[in-house]
Amino acid sequence: MEDYNSKPAFGFQNSRNANPHEIPFPSHSWSLEMLLRRLKAIDVKRDDKFASVLEAVGEFGTFQWRLVALTFIPSMLSSYFMLSDHFMLTDQKPYCNTSWILAVGPNLSTDEQLNLTLPRAPNGSFLTCLMYIPVPWDLDSIINSGLNYTETCKYGWIYPYAKTRSLINEFDLVCGNEPNKESMQTMFLVGILTGSLLFGLLSDKMGRYPAILVSLLGLLIFGFGAAFVKSFDQYLFFRLVMTQAAVGYAISSVSLVTEWLVGHHRAQAIILELCFMSVGVLFLSGSAYKIFHWRLLFLLGGVPMLPLISNIWVLRESPRWLMVKGKVEEAKKVLSYAAEVNKKTIPLNLLNELQLQGKKVTKSSVLDFCTNQRIFKVVLPMACVWYSVSYIYLTLSLKMKDFGVDNYVRYVIPGILEVPARLCCIVLLEYFGRKCSLFLSLTLATIICLFLLFLPQELKSIIILMLVLGEFCLAATVSVFFIYTAELLPTVLRSTGLGMVSLAWAAGANTALAVSSKIKTQLPILFCCLSCVVALCFASLVPETGTDPLRDSIEYSSSIQRDSIESKRRSQDIASMIIAEESLSDIGSDEVEKDTILNATLLKSEDGGLLDTALEKPSNREVSSPDP
Structure with a gap:
């Protein structure tokens, strides 16, 4: 019998005779799991033509950097406008306007005027909603x-000791005219509901670029214009449109970034965008602390x-969206422009591979969330998770308010902690995947909700600390969830799907x-514990995205399913070969392992097409030809 090391398996030359500049092969220090992950990434690039084209464009060049950078400031300002109510309605101490007495004195x-014209409460303080009837005396x-x-x-109110100008003393929202806090919160949630539906549909029907432009115009007109409103009702209307625009921008921008970027760059860009939303909260808190007038804010x-x-x-339109809408030539022009900005060249044959599947435009509607079984199985669990996380997040925030925490502290400390919480998600997503x-x-x-449930209420400081840590964990949850949901949804319904789960957030x-x-x-904290368990259960029903390509259509063709099965079979066969080779010998097996991996890969690539290209960088180097 021939010595195994004298001639490589499968009739190929030994890898020691190959080009010495070839990419190094896995050694014993490489785990089988890492190799399988690499093989899976190869199949992803083969199946997802857009991934190959975007790699030729440049995975993260000047164009992508510019695209991501332009999402930062609008994200910061959207959170600035959405949370502005908490600093525009600061409490003021009102007193009846009794300036009539200044005619005789x-x-x-100010103190003498109040002392003569206002009645006092039993504790000696002035009553805020009553005055003495004016008399014609000296x-x-x-x-x-x-x-x-x-x-x-009946002559209005004065605020002699107010340090800031807020909506309260601007529109005299006192003494029976106070704004209903629940109604204002309801108006805010109505803005989220309508904005999610409106901009989700707009982004999928008209494109990501028009939706982003409309949302930015909404923030500009109604955010800037809120400084000039003449009544509180006008302010509420402007507030409604601001919320719609902010939610619409979040949905459209996440969809655009998801479809332009690939791999870990996508997760990093979305997380950084969410970090700037936390920066917007800090910017709002600092500005409200220093600026004395709400209009200036x-x-x-x-x-x-x-x-x-x-x-x-x-910005440029998403090429994926252009493709599903049948605008193939426009998609090619957008990709060519991106390659030009990145100083790259897309091979013509690769660009020509971008064609409509089945020669028809993909059609979809909101009803597909109910009629399409796979989309329904994704959206329903995600909506339940989103509902649970929203309930927990707001309950913890309201609990902190019940403990008398100042408005600035309530938003500054969580805002500071949310940034590292979101950045930690980059590492988690890289090593553990979306689902884990x-x-x-x-x-x-x-765990934190359970602590809050059993902690004695007398331990106020510890409870506040646990509330802050709870918001820290939920900030990480929201970051992962946004990326996870965007990757699970198909391009044709991605924005609408994000809008649908945003409805669950409002609910x-x-x-x-x-x-x-x-x-x-x-009891609300007990409901938080139950909501966490419900969220964990529903999260287990959603498939992992991992390195899977983004889906464009709502349908799975039989060819895609066959390719997926064939991909798994190839990976399993290669893994079996590696294990078999490792079992032959533990001494001097480095060269054997290299030959086995190389030969097995090249053999399978004869059936699999592009599998061999991922084990070496694209170049003109050739693998040694087999022995005759």
């Missing part, structure tokens, strides 16, 4: 006799939108508001 100080008579009869404020937030609108031409990362963050949130937030306002015991 023009030199009276000042001495008023001082000596005093005033006895009261009435409600809106002016400050609206000014940066002007240069963004002027630079919107830098979601499980990990939800499990940590469950969960509305439930948290209703429960927390009616129940002041630990």
Whole structure:
């Protein structure tokens, strides 16, 4: 019998005679799992033509860097406008306007004026919603006799000790005119609901670029214009449209970034965009602390939108969306432009491979979420997870408010901690994948909710700390979830699907508001624990995306299924060969292992097409020819 090392298996030359500059082969230190992952990535690039084209364009060149950078500032301003209510409605101490007494005592100080014209409460403080009835007396008579009869404020209110100008003292929202906090929250949630539906449909029907442009215009017009409203009702209307635009931008921009970037670059870009949303909260908190007038806050937030609108031409439409809409030539032009910006050249034969599948445009509608079984199995669990996370997140925030935490502290500390929480997700997604990362963050949130459930209420500091840690874990959950959902949905319904799960977010937030306002015991925290368990159960029903290519259509063709089965079979066969070769000898087996991997790969590539190209960098180097 021939010595095994004297002649390579499968009739090929030994790899030692090959080009010495070839890419190195796996050694014993490489695990089988890493090799299988690499082989799976090869099949992904083979099956997903867009991945190959985008690799030729440049996975993260100047074009992609510019695309991602342009998403940062709008993301920051969207959170700035969405949370502005919490700093525009700061409490003010009102008193009835009794300036009538200045006609008889023009030199009276503010304290003297209040002392003569306002009744006092039993504790000695001035009543805020009552005043003494004016009398036609001189000042001495008023001082000596005093005033006895009261009435409600009919000349308006004054705020002599207010340090800031808020909506409260701007529109006199006091003494029975207070805005209904629940109604305002409901208006905010209505904005999320309508914005999710409107911009989700707009982005899928008209394109990502028009949806982003409309949302930016909405933030500019209604965010900047809110500084000039004349009534509180006008403010509520502007607030509604601002929320719609902010949600629409988040959905459209995530869809655009998901479809332009590949691999780990996609996750990193979306996470950085979410980090800038946290930066927007910090920017809002700092601005509200320093700026004394609420109108100036809106002016400050609206000014940066002007240069963004002027630079919107830098963005380009998603080529994936163009393809599913049958605009093949436009998709090729967009890809060629991106390659030109990156100083790359797309091979003509690779570009020509981009054609419509089946020679027809992919059609879809909202009804596909109910009629298409696979999409329904993805969207329903994701919506349930989103609902649960929303309920937990808002409940913890409201719980912190119940403990008397200042508005600035409530948003500054979580805003600071959310940035590292989101950045940690980059590492989690890289090493554990989408599903395991979601499980990990939800499990940590469950543990924290259990701590909150059993901690004594007297330990206020520890409870606040646990609430902050809970928001930290949920920030990581939201980051993973956004990426996970965008990758699971097909291109033709990606934005609409993100809008549908955003509806679940609004429903969960509305439930948290209703429960927390009616129940002041630990029952809402118990519901948080149950919601975490429900979220974990539904998350287990969703498939892992991993290195799978993005899906463009709502249908699975039989060829795609066959390719997937064939891909798995090839990987399993190669793994079996490697294991068999490793079992032959443990001494001096380095060269044997290299030959086995090379020969097995080249043999399978004869059936698999492009499998051999991923084990070496694209070049003109050839593998040695087989022995005759």
